[in-house]
Amino acid sequence: MRRFTYYEPESLKEAIALLEKNGETARLLAGGTDLIVEIKQEKKSPDHLVSLRRIPGLQEMDFSDGELCIGAMVTHRMIEKAELIRDKYSLLADAVDNLGSVQVRNVATIGGNICNAAPSADTAAPLVALGARLVVEGPAGERQIPIDEFFKGPGKTDLGAGEILRCIRIPALPQGAGSCYIKHARRKAMDLPLLGIAVIIVPDANMVCREARIALSLAGPKPFRAEQAEAFVTGKPLSEEVWKQAGEIAVGESNPRSSFRTTAAYRRKMIGTLIPRAAAVSLQRVNRAWMKG
Amino acid sequence: MAVKISFKLNGEDVSINVDDHVTLMDMLREEFDLFGAKEGCGYGECGSCTVLVDDKAVNSCLMLAVAVNGRSVLTIEGLAGPRGELDPLQKSFVEKGAVQCGFCTPGMIMSAKALLLEKPCPTEEEIRKGMAGNLCRCTGYAKIVEAIKAASERGCSCGKDS
Ligand SMILES: Cc1cc2nc3c(=O)[nH]c(=O)nc-3n(C[C@H](O)[C@H](O)[C@H](O)COP(=O)(O)OP(=O)(O)OC[C@H]3O[C@@H](n4cnc5c(N)ncnc54)[C@H](O)[C@@H]3O)c2cc1C
Ligand code: FES
Ligand code: FES
Numbered sequence: 001m002r003r004f005t006y007y008e009p010e011s012l013k014e015a016i017a018l019l020e021k022n023g024e025t026a027r028l029l030a031g032g033t034d035l036i037v038e039i040k041q042e043k044k045s046p047d048h049l050v051s052l053r054r055i056p057g058l059q060e061m062d063f064s065d066g067e068l069c070i071g072a073m074v075t076h077r078m079i080e081k082a083e084l085i086r087d088k089y090s091l092l093a094d095a096v097d098n099l100g101s102v103q104v105r106n107v108a109t110i111g112g113n114i115c116n117a118a119p120s121a122d123t124a125a126p127l128v129a130l131g132a133r134l135v136v137e138g139p140a141g142e143r144q145i146p147i148d149e150f151f152k153g154p155g156k157t158d159l160g161a162g163e164i165l166r167c168i169r170i171p172a173l174p175q176g177a178g179s180c181y182i183k184h185a186r187r188k189a190m191d192l193p194l195l196g197i198a199v200i201i202v203p204d205a206n207m208v209c210r211e212a213r214i215a216l217s218l219a220g221p222k223p224f225r226a227e228q229a230e231a232f233v234t235g236k237p238l239s240e241e242v243w244k245q246a247g248e249i250a251v252g253e254s255n256p257r258s259s260f261r262t263t264a265a266y267r268r269k270m271i272g273t274l275i276p277r278a279a280a281v282s283l284q285r286v287n288r289a290w291m292k293g
Numbered sequence: 294m295a296v297k298i299s300f301k302l303n304g305e306d307v308s309i310n311v312d313d314h315v316t317l318m319d320m321l322r323e324e325f326d327l328f329g330a331k332e333g334c335g336y337g338e339c340g341s342c343t344v345l346v347d348d349k350a351v352n353s354c355l356m357l358a359v360a361v362n363g364r365s366v367l368t369i370e371g372l373a374g375p376r377g378e379l380d381p382l383q384k385s386f387v388e389k390g391a392v393q394c395g396f397c398t399p400g401m402i403m404s405a406k407a408l409l410l411e412k413p414c415p416t417e418e419e420i421r422k423g424m425a426g427n428l429c430r431c432t433g434y435a436k437i438v439e440a441i442k443a444a445s446e447r448g449c450s451c452g453k454d455s
Contacts (some may be wrong), residue, residue, distance in 0.1 A: 101425050103351050106350060293439055
């Protein structure tokens with residue numbers, strides 16, 4: 001592998017200073033499951049790697065006042081095992097459940113997944129559906145970025161020079177919400193998604209849809225909310241038929257591309273098929289999620 | 294640049310000077326002559342380089358050696374007891390014929406070790422999921438799953454079958 005200098009700063013301040021000093025030749029290192037692969041493949045060639053592993057606080061998850069805060073260095077494995085996430089934010093648990101292997105999930109982080117900004121990132125659609133806000137620290141101090149403004153396209157984010165993602169804030173979901181993420185892939189394990197479908201449903205007591213969120217990845221140049229489909233289901237009874245129509249509306253809002261992995265036509269077809277499926281699972285989960293209080 | 298790191302390797306405290314860009318796998322093989330972890334792909338896909346860091350399975354081909362400073366590393370070479378008595382997993386891999394060419398075996402056993410450390414009595418589904426990051430081109434996996442089940446029954450006190 002290419003030679004580089006490795007640093008283990010012990011504070012964000014120190015890490016930011018290292019990034020500022022070394023500019024374009026420096027890269028942050030989290031779990032390395034994207035970056036080390038890219039360095040080995042000579043797609044990236046940093047001279048300085050700034051590891052985040054010794055910076056306190058980044059590996060913590062905090063749930064208070066209904067808001068969930070996930071540190072950038074929290075691994076997929078930690079998310080997978082967090083009961084609170086499985087119960088209340090099932091779609092996020094779904095996203096990490098089949099992300100890579102145990103070996104990958106033990107080191108790969110949610111921050112790395114988001115900052116790498118691969119169209120196939122499994123946590124992207126769930127975080128977009130959840131309306132996450134990214135807390136970023138940089139030379140000019142702290143700022144918060146709504147996740148839909150963070151992704152700028154494949155491999156591109158809103159992060160500026162010297163900026164580091166500190167944590168991901170997820171606002172409280174309405175009481176009674178159920179959710180699901182479907183990773184549509186060719187294999188059950190060790191495969192990247194062809195499509196990512198995230199759904200959150202909030203029904204009222206009569207099973208009429210109070211609120212619905214649908215976020216898609218690999219259905220366009222970046223993850224997005226299918227707002228017309230969401231508006232269509234809101235206020236309607238949560239029937240299979242309604243969701244089928246919502247699926248078709250979302251197809252119309254999508255602009256998937258053909259890649260070496262599959263065609264745009266197939267992706268379009270599957271968006272229509274999988275949205276009702278994700279909605280059905282979300283509905284089944286409505287009670288489970290909130291009975292536990 | 295070479296950095297001095299200290300860590301626990303198979304139960305022993307060790308220190309070494311290692312270059313920043315060297316992977317954990319290369320350090321184990323080239324500096325410590327531990328050839329159990331093998332490079333199948335080098336990209337995190339196959340699991341033949343699996344070792345445990347702080348009791349968790351990782352791909353040593355994607356981890357930098359410098360990142361294990363202060364931590365504890367367990368490789369297949371450290372599994373057997375002080376007088377060479379095999380770990381229950383090693384025994385059952387032998388008994389069940391879960392080894393053919395053997396290239397994947399150290400990684401398989403280390404992944405299985407991590408699984409059983411965390412979950413002494415996994416179900417078959419949990420075994421298959423826990424082992425999803427380890428590829429084998431020879432056995433067809435059935436005997437590997439059987440061997441892990443047998444080892445878990447040996448070491449498990451919950452009385453459950455699988
Ligand atoms: C075998 C294998 C299978 C995989 N399967 C999947 C899969 O199924 N689904 C999926 O989504 N991904 C998958 N991945 C990709 C990868 O594991 C994930 O994207 C992972 O979450 C990346 O996290 P990391 O901590 O390893 O990031 P790193 O590789 O350390 O970093 C990735 C990028 O983000 C930047 N970065 C990291 N942290 C921060 C931060 N806090 N602030 C600013 N920038 C930061 C880094 O500079 C780098 O450019 C797979 C990878 C492998 C090797
Ligand atoms: S060599 Fe490390 S996963 Fe294949
Ligand atoms: S025994 Fe040959 S690869 Fe598994």
